[in-house]
Amino acid sequence: MSGSQIVHPHRSPAMKWVGVALLFIALAAMPFALAAVGQTWVRVINLALLYVMLALGLNIVVGFAGLLDLGYIAFYAVGAYSYALLSSPHFGIHLPFWISLPIGFVVAAMFGVLLGAPTLKLRGDYLAIVTLGFGEIIRIFMNNLNAPVNITNGPQGINLVDPLMIGSFSFGKNEIIAGLSISGPMKVYYPLMGLTILIILLNLRLQDSRIGRAWEAIREDEIAASAMGINTRNIKLLAFAMGASFGGLAGGLFASIQGFISPESFGLLESVMVLSMVVLGGMGNIPGVILGAVLLTGLPEFIRFTVVPAQQMIFGKVIVDPEAIRMLVFGLALIVVMLVRPAGIWPSSIRKRELTSP
Amino acid sequence: MHSIARISTLAVLTAAALLGLSGCGKETPPPAPAAAPAAPSVTVKIGIVAPLTGPQAHIGKDMENAVKLAAADANAAKIMVDGKQLNFEVQAEDDQADPKQAPVVAQKLVDAKVNAVVGHFNSGTTIPASKLYSDAGIPQISPSATNPKYTDQGFKTAFRVVANDNQQGKVVGEYIAKELKVKNLAIIDDRTAYGQGVADVVEKAAKAAGATIVAREFTTDKSTDFKAILTKIKGKKPEAIFFGGIDTQGGPMLQQMKALGIKAQFVGADGIQSSELFKLGGDAVEGTLASFPGLPIDKMEAGKSFNDKYKAKYNQDVVLYAPQGYDAFNVFVDAMKRAGSTDAAKILEKLPSTDYKGITGPIKFDEKGDIKDGPITMFKAVGGKWEAVATIGGAAPAAAPAAAPAAAPAAAPAAKDAAKK
Amino acid sequence: MDTFIQQLINGITLGSVYALVALGYTMVYGIIGLINFAHGELVMVGALVSLSVIKLLMGAGLGLPPVLIVVLGVAAAIPVCMLLAFVMERVAYRPLRGAPRLAPLITAIGVSIVLQNIAMMIWGRSYFSFPPLLNVTTYDVGGAALTDLQVFIVLLAGLLMAGLMWIVHRTRLGLAMRATSQNLQVAGLMGIDSNRIIVAAFVIGAALAAVAGTMVSSYYGIAHYYMGFMLGLKAFTAAVLGGIGNLGGAMLGGMLLGLIEALGAGYIGDLTGGILGSNYQDVFAFFVLIGVLIVRPAGLLGNSNTERS
Incomplete structure (x- = not known):
């Protein structure tokens, strides 16, 4: 089921715009539809949007440029801490989000270069372990920078982080607007979705740009790429910086939605999860990566809601702990999907060609 | 444009899938609303x-x-x-x-x-x-x-x-410095919110009560090897070691202390005051002190x-x-x-x-929602069981009458001490 | 001085455990270039199986000598881990040979999650303590404490590694393994059944993991269904430090990582004038790793020609 089969090749431009318009209406109505079922699902979709941003950011590094990064969550952490330090009572600074979010974006990009610079010579699995180490180093520093000078407040984390605010309109509060009861998560959905669409468009443009093609060239053959006149050093650093900046943006949003951040949110397993989304969805293919992120965020929640009723239906009672089943099914799903579709659920057409003609 | 169309198809599919999926969520049998047949x-x-x-x-x-x-x-x-x-x-x-x-x-x-x-x-x-x-x-x-x-x-x-960490850590820190008369104290924490929180308060309280912190070491809540930090602590010759963390680290830590021949008094908070500690630490647990918010359970x-x-x-x-x-x-x-x-x-x-x-x-709760004047009991590991040695606090006028006399004789000075503050 | 000797002893014991686990990573990697993320879980299964058998035998009241009980425990764990590795390779990795390089990495993560949760269902969520079977004697070495268990662990690890070296360099199987790791296709042309060799690498690594699991749980007196993750991660780091795919490198890397951790925790405070403490132990280890890889991009003993991307 590849994308090109679904989209009819001879569809007229007018039809396309109608499709886009319908999509926008569907996306705008989504939180209300989900809220009718339960606010939980609004939260799940918000979480999924954060992961879409993260997965798209990592996709630049892993999917486009072919650099295996196992410490990606560090940039998410950097963005989250930048936002939290600048917009919380911790230092008593309360910058508005349109200042502190971009700062997180830029700081994360700087960290991306910081990681990229010493690891330029490394390829493949050596790069993987160094990035893994980098991710752990960032987490450990955040966990310990409460002494001698208290910067991050250590394991206690930073609380009461400001929600997104425009004037006195807070995206963190439930309220009734024009007779509609709108919850905080439903409000946050809109800026999240807006930024996600922006990032998706940016990625699409990037992929087809000179830079995107340079990344692809490096991924396929670094030596040949540099022979073609590509400045591999700068282009690689750019991949790290761009990928990191999207992670930083997602981190800042995470801090604002969550209201509380602590280093335990940024462990190695998170990096592994984001990588799984990219690979499972279809590395290098933007729609695939989005699908991967949505599926892997939704699946555990979906199992959470179905495992008990399913057992009751089949056996008449709950036999196995739902929690144990939940992670078990999740692990099995990872294995089975990769076995059935080794290039990911929705791979890019180039990768598919590579795979079918070895 | 081609890719936008693809994305939009994807998004519609995703939205549809999500709606379908949340539909499933709704199908979970709703809890029987209070429609009981017989008794109301x-x-x-x-x-x-x-x-x-x-x-x-x-x-x-x-x-x-x-x-x-x-x-x-x-x-x-x-x-x-x-x-x-x-x-x-x-x-x-x-x-x-x-x-x-x-x-x-x-x-x-x-x-x-x-x-x-x-x-x-x-x-x-x-x-x-x-x-x-x-x-x-x-x-x-x-x-x-x-x-x-x-x-x-x-x-x-x-x-x-x-x-909370402040309440318990203060009591334990003062107990170490005043009751145990420890001059040189080493502190280890596991860098979790709990361990670090309680260890910091113990450090402050013990210092204020006159003890010197000779070593402040760290581990993690996933570690099993503590020999390196214990060896370092051994060189500083503390009379007591306070550990802010839980039993899964505390047990192996005690065993490794024994293997290294460290004789210092081991003190912990409620994180190690469990029956698991005896399983995990074996006979090395003997003599360990641990606090627990509340009265001794067998009382x-x-x-x-x-x-x-x-x-x-x-x-x-x-x-x-x-x-x-x-x-x-x-x-x-x-x-x-x-x-x-x-x-x-x-x-x-x-x-x-x-x-x-x-x-x-x-x-009882105070105005913030914290437990009020909760008594805190110090326990000692004796023969594979926790024995209460002192109950501190909770003897304040407003507290429950059951609190004060429950503790062992050693409790008397401690309780008095705490009541003075 | 006695502190320094003690830290050396601590580091060497820890390092030999890392080395033993690292060998499993490096053997598989050397042959098919796969990071078997689930290898740490084999250590966990090994520890829990041997522990269960040991408890069963102690409870049976047969009056067996303690050493024999432990040996029987390990003997039971080895085939279980080997079988598990065999199934793992067959189900999760073999179908993906020739697939994009990251696909088996994701299945490995899946296998790791599955094994953890199955172990949780079988053994429960509690931590298991290793029964105080072995009577540990402590010796005094220049003021530092050295137990016979530590000596035994280092000796056994050394013996196993020597045995592995012998297999790889002195037997036909080893010859086939080395050939396969050089070039899978060409080795196949030379009449080597590469599938068999790959299975052999997995299974031998699993046997070492089973022994390492029992060692870790007896040394630290603790076993838990989640123990494989951290240990696997450290061992993987050690394998890369030494040069992944290189057996000698795995041993060197394991030993070095053990020493770096022990000395790092012990002296990092003195080195930085008390600004950083033992909480930066892992940071220190990773900095050393990054430093080594910047100077030698393929690890200490790694050959940059065999590096895969």
């Missing part, structure tokens, strides 16, 4: 959230077990409120000790319209979740989150039945029977926070009885005036 009864849903998978699952499951036990007990007691018999239903959720999952899980409980929530287990999950419960007006009692920030947020729904009538009941039902010993979980549940029941209602708002009205004798001691 009302279903009361209590949520319990703890990590039920992952490295801390054993402690989380222990808490869930206790709440389920409390619900079974309450159902057996056929409690009548407002002319209706209460039928308790426990909804257990797994937050995996993950701060990001906590709001999602909390929202699930809010959507399910639970009457009250016991949990969460970790401070890192309790704090982000508490905002949701506050917004929804659902009372929440954490049996184990000790980070002072939890109740500092000013939420009217946030309570806890465990002493409480209910406490003794709780241990037996728990063991009979689950065929294992209490791991750690089961008594607090059991108490948290019963504080809700007590509030329901006093309010004459199971409504969350009515429970909330009555919670601040709680005066309940739980299995961990008398439970």
Whole structure:
């Protein structure tokens, strides 16, 4: 089921715009539809949007440029801490989000270069372990920078982080607007979705740009790429910086939605999860990566809601702990999907060609 | 344009899938609304959230077990409120000790319209979740989150039945410096919110009481090898070592201390005051001191029977926070009885005036929702059992009368000491 | 001085455990270039199986000598781990040979999650303590404490590694393994059944993991269904430090990582004038790793020609 089969090749431009318009209406109505079922699902979709941003950011590094990064969550952490330090009572600074979010974006990009610079010579699995180490180093520093000078407040984390605010309109509060009861998560959905669409468009443009093609060239053959006149050093650093900046943006949003951040949110397993989304969805293919992120965020929640009723239906009672089943099914799903579709659920057409003609 | 069209197809598909998926969520059988055939009864849903998978699952499951036990007990007691018999239903959720999952899980409980929530287990999950419960007006009692920030947020729904780090750490730090007369103290913490929190307060209190901190070392909550830091501590020759952390590190740490020939007095907080420690530390545990917020469990009538009941039902010993979980549940029941209602708002009205004798001691809340003047008992490991050696605090005029005389003789000076402040 | 000797002893014991686990990573990697993320879980299964058998035998009251009980425990764990590795390779990795390089990495993560949760269902969530079977004697070495268990662990690890070296360099199987790791296709043309060789690498690594699991749980007195993750991660780091795919490198890397951790925790405070403490132990280890890889991009003993991308 590849994308090109679904989209009819001879569809007229007018039809396309109608499709886009319908999509926008569907996306705008989504939180209300989900809220009718339960606010939980609004939260799940918000979480999924954060992961879409993260997965798209990592996709630049892993999917486009072919650099295996196992410490990606560090940039998410950097963005989250930048936002939290600048917009919380911790230092008593309360910058508005349109200042502190971009700062997180830029700081994360700087960290991306910081990681990229010493690891330029490394390829493949050596790069993987160094990035893994980098991710752990960032987490450990955040966990310990409460002494001698208290910067991050250590394991206690930073609380009461400001929600997104425009004037006195807070995206963190439930309220009734024009007779509609709108919850905080439903409000946050809109800026999240807006930024996600922006990032998706940016990625699409990037992929087809000179830079995107340079990344692809490096991924396929670094030596040949540099022979073609590509400045591999700068282009690689750019991949790290761009990928990191999207992670930083997602981190800042995470801090604002969550209201509380602590280093335990940024462990190695998170990096592994984001990588799984990219690979499972279809590395290098933007729609695939989005699908991967949505599926892997939704699946555990979906199992959470179905495992008990399913057992009751089949056996008449709950036999196995739902929690144990939940992670078990999740692990099995990872294995089975990769076995059935080794290039990911929705791979890019180039990768598919590579795979079918070895 | 081609790719935009592809994206839009994808997005529509995704949206459709999500809607379908959430449809499934709705199909989960709704809890039988209070439509009881015979006696008039009302279903009361209590949520319990703890990590039920992952490295801390054993402690989380222990808490869930206790709440389920409390619900079974309450159902057996056929409690009548407002002319209706209460039928308790426990909804257990797994937050995996993950701060990001906590709001999602909390929202699930809010959507399910639970009457009250016991949990969460970790401070890192309790704090982000508490905002949701506050917004929804659902009372929440954490049996184990000790980070002072939890109740500092000013939420009217946030309570806890465990002493916070400041309360417990101060008592332990002063006990080490004044009662044990330790001059040189080494401190280790596991860099978790709990371990670091309590260790920092112990350090401050011990210093203020005249002790010198000769070493401050660190480990993690996933470590098993402590020989390097212990070796370093050995060189500093402290008379006592305080460990802020839990039994899964404490046990192996004690064994490694013994292997290295370190003779210093080992002191911990409630994180190591468990039966597990004896399993994990073997005979190296002998002589260890640990604090526990509350009265010695065997001094409480209910406490003794709780241990037996728990063991009979689950065929294992209490791991750690089961008594607090059991108490948290019963504080809700007590509030329901006093309010004459199971409504969350009515429970909330009555919670601040709680005066309940739980299995961990008398439970009253201060204006923030912290447990008030909770007595803190120091225990010593003697022959594979915890023996109470001193009960500190709780003897203040307002506290329950049962508190003061319960402790062993050594308690007298300590209690007096604490009462002076 | 006695502190320094003690830290050396601590580091060497820890290092030999890392080395033993690292060998499993490096053997598989050397042959098919796969990071078997689930290898740490084999250590966990090994520890829990041997522990269960040991407890069973102690409870049976046969009056067996303690050493024999431990040996029987390990003997039971080895085939279980080998079988598990065999199934793992067959189900999760073999179908993906020739697939994009990251696909088996994701299945490995899946296998790791599955094994952890199955172990949780079988053994429960509690931590297991290793029964105080072995009577540990402590010796005094220049003021530092050295137990016979530590000596035994280091000796056994050394013996196993020597045995592995012998297999790889002196037997036909080893010859086939080395050929396969050079070039899978060409080795196949030379009449080597490469599938068999790959299975052999997995299974031998699993046997070492089973022994390492028992060692770790007896040394630290503790076993838990989650123990494999951290240990696997450290061992993987050690393998890369030494040059992944290189057996000698795995041993060197393991030993070095053990020493770096022990000395790092012990002296990092003195080195930085008390600004950083033992909380930066892992940071220190990773900095050393990054430093080594910047100077030698393929690890200490790695050959940059065999590096895969």
